[in-house]
Structures are given as C-alpha cells and as structure tokens.
Amino acid sequence: PPRPPSPEKQKAAPPDPPLPRQNNKTTPPSPPKVITDKNRILEFHRVGFLGEGGFARVYEVKDVRGTRHACKVVTKTSLKTKKAKTKLYAEIKIHRSLSHPNIVRFYECFEDDDNVYMTLELCHNGSLMDMLRRRRRFTEPEARFFLVQIIGACNYMHTHQVIHRDLKLGNLFLDSNMNIKVGDFGLAALIENPGERKKTICGTPNYIAPEVLFDTANGHSFEVDTWSIGVILYTLLIGRPPFQTKDVKDIYTRIRDNVYEFPPERRISPDARECITSTLTPDPNQRPTLLEIIASPFIDYGIVPPFIPMSAHDAPPDFR
Ligand code: ADP
DSSP states (O other): OOOOOOHHHHHHSOOOOOOOOOSSSOOOOOOOSEEEOTTSOOEEEEEEEEEEOSSOEEEEEEETTSOEEEEEEEEGGGGOSHHHHHHHHHHHHHHHTOOOTTBOOEEEEEEOSSEEEEEEOOOTTOBHHHHHHHHSSOOHHHHHHHHHHHHHHHHHHHHTTEEOOOOSGGGEEEOTTSOEEEOOOTTOEEOOSTTOOBOOOOSOGGGOOHHHHHOTTTOBOTHHHHHHHHHHHHHHHHSSOTTOOSSHHHHHHHHHHTOOOOOGGGOOOHHHHHHHHHHTOSSTTTSOOHHHHHTSHHHHTSOOOSOOOGGGGTSOOOOO
C-alpha cells in the first residue's frame, strides 16, 4: 500500500482553495486582465480591486504610460432593463460634464462585449466612512477642512444645475493629499429648466432630506444636498448620523419630526451646534445657502487647517 506522505510533504501541500462565497448574490466574472475598448485604442491593465457598490465593481487599473486610475465596471447583464440603461447614461452624462478639484475626475467611458467601463481619478486614501471607522470621530478643525471642500464641490455642482442627491461619508473619497473628492453620481439629477422640481424618492435613509420623503407633491431640489451636508457635519463630529436607529421607518419618523440630540460628552462647540441645527432646518426654503454655511461663525471664526496630515488616518492631529 502507498506510504502516507512524510510530514515535510504534508507541510508543503498547497493551501486550501478559497471557499465559494456563501450568499445568494452571484459574483459576475472578473473583467479581463487587460481591458480594451472595441477599437483597441484604449488599454488598461487591471492591477487591483477597490470596492463594490450597488451595481458596479471598481478596480485599480494602469494605463500604457503607467498612470493609475480607478475603473468602474458595470456588467451588460445588469443593463438589460431600459431603466438600468437610462440610469447609467444619466450618471455618465452628468459625471463627465463636471470638472472641479474636489470632484472625482471622469476620464473615459467605453465598452467591450461584456461590460461598460468608466475610468476615474484614483482616490488612494479610501472614503471618509473608512476613516471615520478608524477614528470614531473627527476634531472640529478637521471637520471644517472637509466641510469647506465639500461645500466648494457642491456649490460648483449646483451652479452647473446638478443635484448630487447622495452626499454621504461613503461617497466622499480622499486623494493622496487627503483632499476631498466627491464621487458616485449614480443618483445625481440635472435640473434642465429653472424652477424644475424632482419627484423621485431616492437617497440613503440616514441622509435623506425631509422634503424628499414628505413633500412628494411639491418635489425637491438643490436644498437636499445642503441637508445632507448638515448630516455629514454632525456625523463627522459625533461619530454617527443624527437620525440613526435600527428601523428605517423610525429613521424617517425622526427626520420628519427633526428629532436628534447632541450627546453632552462630545462637547460640541456652540458654533458647530448652531451650524448643524440651522443646516438641518426642515423647510428647504428656510435652510441656509451653501455660502451662508461658509460664512457661519463655525467656519469663519475657527481654525481651517491648510491640509490634513497622513497621521490623521489613525489619530487626531494637533492643529494649535
Ligand atoms: P456604486 O455606484 O455601485 O455604489 P461606487 O461609485 O460607490 O459604486 O463605488 C464602489 C466602491 O468602489 C466605493 O465604495 C470605493 O470603495 C470604491 N471606489 C469608487 N470610486 C473610487 C475611486 N475613484 N478611487 C478609489 N476607490 C473608488
């Protein structure tokens, strides 16, 4: 009979193959290692995986010159319905029209037989959500730094008739210099006629403005982004969103009734508190404008650091 393998041989045996994913979601096949368009003009080498969202997977790719980009990949099988196609075309049309230092740059869009590809500016430092998980909460100077850049990007979008509609920490990326890059225009809307109101209920529960949920007859407009900025500021300073509860229905009730609190142990400054409460004004017409937020005492009287050091990933920087 064959002898059992010697202990050394057993040790040298290859590791077990990874277990298949234990969920119902079918994982689409990976895009090719070398991604090219149909006319073979563009060529990117897939070098890593960055993350996945609702309907796309995002890879790190290298172009022929060696420059790294992010590449958002949408499978054509997920684009069978007219609705899905319209949604993707809207995202592409809006995102490629924007060019601002605090918005993820949109470079190319192309397809092969299986996928639609969008190459985007690579954000090396993840999202503010990833960073908040490590830090638990941010200092007021850091929050000011991020807020000024977010408002700059948002003001640019609004002057270009674009409402983002999904501003949240997970869509605020950080580049290699720790500057904000607003990304994911999957829910963005273009206001084509002045005074036009949007009626689609969309957004992420914690960040949704009350008029999106409760004034469906009237619709909503640019002020929904201002509301989300209030939610973002609260979340940066307190460490969790203001209306958060386990049950989504309860989140909506709290948003409707404007119920949230400032935990005393967090020692939020009166100026920060005032900035948050005014931005979270239920009536969109009474909400401050983006420029009014920038001119508020919280931003105007406080330290706005010139940059955020890399060390801030893990520990609060000292700006004094
Ligand atoms: P979806 O529109 O499907 O929600 P996202 O645009 O949010 O997809 O991207 C999904 C994930 O991919 C993000 O959470 C992030 O981890 C990663 N990602 C997206 N864009 C970039 C980028 N420009 N640079 C680095 N990582 C990115």
